[in-house]
Amino acid sequence: MDDFTINSNRLIRSTSMFLLYEYDFFWAFLIVSSVIPILAFLISGVLAPISKGPEKLSSYESGIEPIGDAWLQFRIRYYMFALVFVVFDVETVFLYPWAMSFDVLGVSVFIEALIFVLILISSNNKKKITKIETVMNSIIEFPLLDRTTQNSVISTTSSDLSNWSRLSSLWPLLYGTSCCFIEFASLIGSRFDFDRYGLVPRSSPRQADLILTAGTVTMKMAPSLVRLYEQMPEPKYVIAMGACTITGGCSVPILILIPVDVYLPGCPPKPEAVIDAITKLRKKISREIYEDRIRSQQENRCFTTSHKFRVGCSTHTGNYDQELLYQPPSTSEIPPEIFFKYKSSVASHELVN
Template identity: 85%
Template structure:
């Protein structure tokens, strides 16, 4: 059996660790879908454009407290020389570095017992029938997507309380591969939990545009799907989030239970396992019903819940809504309200 020397193992590790990121970079360039847009290059990720300068600017020294005194990891040793350059942290960081290095030395000198694995793999004396599984690259990509859905924490009303309970140990949605993210650039699933108002509509669309492809949407709750109890006479509620972004799964309820959310996630996983991504992109381009430039029109209040086609959002390529449309419905209410 050929054994590598110590330096050979080091060079092999260095070469492999360098080739893996390069290989992943080139593979992602060929396989990963791209959705370039103006919101992809924006520097803010909260959905709201910053207004003015911040009253209080946090310097890098503020974050060094958490990195040096809270994080206990081997990589923290490389931060100590940087932290000692600050006058406020100089002495305390030096003492912290001595304690940290002392702990590492003590742990290194302790006797480590080598645990041998006595479990042996069984030997197959005969050839297993049908041992070859044929698959496609599309099935492999779908499997990886449905196994690692990262939802964006987006909640505007009481429905988000039910979704937040999934993070606990009782429901434990980590078993489905779900990892909650606060940044839209790291998420591929958004659960719109709660009422979506017209003021929040541009922010929601901006967050959706910043999410990488492929991305999925679950409309959670009656207020998100149809406007709920606000759909009759509210002047600021969007009657259905599907007027802004495409929805994959509708989850009715007021509010839905955590078990219902798990069922919706399961249905979404089944949908992802059967989809063909090029067809999905083509369908979104043809039926695109959202844009970053929202142009809400002013019209009379309508209490019937049925809207004329002129009041719904039109794609940018169509002409503007004629003024005659707004006077089609006469109402006794004199105040003008925004309708979607």
């Protein structure tokens, strides 16, 4: 073997060792950025069951046409959004390339998203990469409720992974009907910056995980609220914001329409209180097991769209509508046998008490 071949082998060996030891973080995240999307495609149907409800197939979406698959429950954007947002601490506006469903945007956009991930990796320093585990663990505490892998090499479960992905990428459907929504709108600005929690406001229920009801829910708005809730993919969460939404006031309390996860009292609540409610919801998501939540929702349903609302006559006519006023029947219109029977029963009831 000549000297040129020996020197070439040494150069290749030294170069490979340099790349492996000096740029180990680059190769690690290159593998992660390629393995996690593939695994998300393969096991997306296992992590969450696919449900095709009739309301999810409806075209009613707050005045816009349907976007994407209505019954797609667990998307790849959970993993990509949570991973890149936590690791690189980028704003949510840069996460839109992979934030949608894969079959809606196509292969080309997905490849562009991977290229963007590689650019982020190459521009990141090694010191920040070494603190990834500390940052991820300091976000929220993960109590392992599903103790099924105690004797395994893997120290976590699929429930913990899916919970971490969902709490890092909550997309709210803004449902503001009254003055409480003014306080929530201030969260979108730079002062409170709710993008740091991974919240991206959506106008379509098919792309939302969280519905935040702010304001009075009247009988006229109740069917729309229930329909929007039914069109949201599982898993979905509800935050009731404001005293009118929680108690109902002169209208409908939201609890009799849809299940509520977090109550946020106030008239109106401050933006700091909304952030606290979102933090409590994130902690609740981290502790839950997905199968138990689906089972409890199927057993304890509060309301379905099969209910029919009773529409009454309008009272805004300027005059009192005598038909809507209660008029007790006079004793002359009641038959004697029924009148004396009722009178004797009331007298005996009073004597007993």
